[in-house]
Amino acid sequence: MAISKHVVAKEADFKDGEKKEVKVGEQPILLAKLDGSFYATSGKCTHYGAPLVKGSLASDGRIMCPWHGACFNIKTGDIEDAPALDSLLKFDVKVENGDVIIEADDAALSASRRKPACVKRSKDNKKTVVIIGGGASGAATAKTLRENNFSGIIRVVSREDYLPIDRPKVSKTFGTGDPSQIALRTADEWKELDVEFTLGTDATAVDPENHSVTLSNGDEWKYDYLVLATGGWPRKIPIPGVDLENVFTLRTVHDNNSIQQAVKSFGNKPNVVVVGSSFIGMELAAVACKDANVTVVGMEKVPFQRVLGERVGKALGEMHKSNGVSLIMNASVEAIEARDGGKATGSVKLKDGTNLPADVVVLGVGVGPQTDYLKNSKSFKLEEDGSLKVDQHFKVEGFDNIYATGDIATFPYQHTGNPLRIEHFGFAENTGRTVALNIAKGPKEFTHVPYFWTAQHGKSIRYAGFAKDFDDVIIEGDLKELSFAAYYAQGEEILAIASLNKDPVVTYCAELLRIGKMPKASDIRNGVNPLDIPLNV
Structure with a gap:
């Protein structure tokens, strides 16, 4: 391993809490100063390659991608929020004679991301996690389990006949082609993680008393932990002609x-x-x-x-x-x-x-929660919309070893206390990560701020928070010119923010919501700029 030293900046050029992009060769590196110490990671988000220097850095070391809400720990490079797939590379930093010096393995520099350090499956560990659903949430659960030292058996059953995909691309592109072209991970990567997939197969029943799941192919799987991650399924309106060709x-x-x-x-x-x-x-x-x-x-x-x-x-x-x-x-x-x-x-x-x-x-x-396999069970109580009520750990009400994630979970939203169900890709991944941490490490409450994005006609609209009801929308910018930030208020509380051509206001406000420092509606109306509020935790 060849380690080389690179002088990338002057210590005097950085204030505490400041971040800059520097180059080591052709590789962009994110360099930040927090609490008097310097930290360096690869400079691009591992989701779609956004420049992290344009993201939002909080005092606890979270750097949030300016495009899609992925978060990393600047001190370790580790993923903190989806939709990031892999962690960032982390580099050692020294200060000598006023120079900021990055020490880097020359081979690692070209990688730009760090594959997850995962535990290997142990033949002696018979503990089994069964995941029903091969979408974003199920995939995130499986990967995060291995990242957090779960060495037991992980089995995933999916009604789709392909490995987990980057689902937002299904509606944002035309003619997706082979599913492998938008797969979150290759078959070899899942094999390396030792996650067993049964594809093109439905779950038909769950028996909590016997800790078993029955599949449409007749198989019966036993579990120690069960994760229900079946997502949503498109609704059809009940009108004549919906079954015609085309x-x-x-x-x-x-x-x-x-x-x-x-x-x-x-x-x-x-x-x-x-x-x-x-x-x-x-x-x-x-x-x-x-x-x-x-x-x-x-x-x-x-x-x-x-x-x-x-x-x-x-x-x-x-x-x-x-x-x-x-x-x-x-x-x-x-x-x-x-x-x-x-x-x-x-x-x-x-x-x-x-x-x-x-x-x-x-x-x-729209879509509805895909919970058909539970409708005939006396063990599960479905909400009116077909979802399952869960707690802040995403445990299904009444069970200690059964979790529900993503689109099918109604959970207590930490910012309002109200029950909430969200159909976002990143949210589904983050709920899956939370469930995996609960199984592998113990109690872990869900504290993520919902975040989603949409791309239409070459324009990217971003949204953070959640406002099921709002009584005012405060607009900053020009709607006609499609350059604006919109703040969704209920009384004095800003519940959500949307923007177009106003980056990084949404990611920054997502962090303000997380740490409880989002300005009030009257402050926004009076000209307070959220970007001027320090992200001090």
């Missing part, structure tokens, strides 16, 4: 490929109708409009109204219209009608009598 929902890689193939089969610019004006539907509209005439039918006054409010929704709706997407709002679908009496869709009929030509229809009307 009517799709969007959840899997195969769904995405089928939609693209259907669109391409019609040749030049077919008519695509997207039913639903929230994130999945609008993301698909943004990518499909390059190949088709796209019309979105939404029940709200403007797209995204329930989550982002009327003014922000209107601005984003105008962005879609300027890119060729047609919007029909305040509308409901009555039926999907066949073409010339055949089996394929030909039009979408609205309740006001309007008929929209439709070669392809995509239903983007």
Whole structure:
């Protein structure tokens, strides 16, 4: 191992709490000073490669990616929040004669990330964790268990016939192709972690008394710990025609490929109708409009109204219209009608009598918790929406060894105390990480601030916090120019923040929410800039 020394900065050029990007050769390195000491890590987020120097650094050493909310510990390089896949490289730093010197293994410099240091499976450890669900949450649980010295058996059953994927890409791209192209980890990497997958298979029943899970292939698995991570499944509206050819929902890689193939089969610019004006539907509209005439039918006054409010929704709706997407709002679908009496869709009929030509229809009307395998069980009490009530450790109510994560979990939101269920990719990963820590290390409460992002027409919108209800949206910036920050307030409390072209305000406010220092609504109205508030824990 060849260690080389690199003078990268002057000690006098750094204030405490300051961070800068320096270069060692061609490699960007994040250098930060905290409590009088210097720390250095690789400079790019291990998720999508964002420059961490533009992120938010808190006094407890958390550096938050400016793009998608991944967090790392600047002192160790370790992951603290998803959607980061691997930890950062960590480098030794010395100060000599006023020079800041990084010591680095030349071979490691080119890696840019650090593979997780995971315990190996022990044949003597028969403790078994069964994970139902091969999505983001199940994958994060499995990996985090190994990272935290769980040496027992890990078994994952997934109804999808491929290994865990980067699911946000399914709605943000068109024609995903082979699932391996967006896999979170390769088959070899999962093999190295010694995680056993059974794919293309459903769980059909859970028997807590016998600590067993029955699968659709007839197998019965025993468990010591059970993690329910089955996520959401697309809803279908109960109207005539939803089972016609070329009517799709969007959840899997195969769904995405089928939609693209259907669109391409019609040749030049077919008519695509997207039913639903929230994130999945609008993301698909943004990518499909390059190949088709796209019309979105939404029940709200403007797209995204329930989550982002009327003014922000209107601005984003105008962005879609300027890119060729047609919007029909305040509308409901009555039926999907066949073409010339055949089996394929030909039009979408609205309740006001309007008929929209439709070669392809995509239903983007939301997802529901996938808990069908529990509905006939007397052991589990499902909430009204089909989810499971969990505590702050994500233990299912009434059990010490059963956890529910991600889309199917209703948990007590630490910032309001109210029960909450969230359908975010990063949230699902973070809940899985929390469950793994509870199993491997003992009690660990969930304290993460929800964070999600969406990409449409080349624009990235970010959102942190959660505001199921809000009575005001405070706008800073210009909605028409699509450069703004929106603060969602209930009374004096800022519950959530969204932005477009205003980085890093959302990631910074996510940290302010985490440490309890988010300014009040009246402060924001009076011109207080959250970026001026130190992230001192």
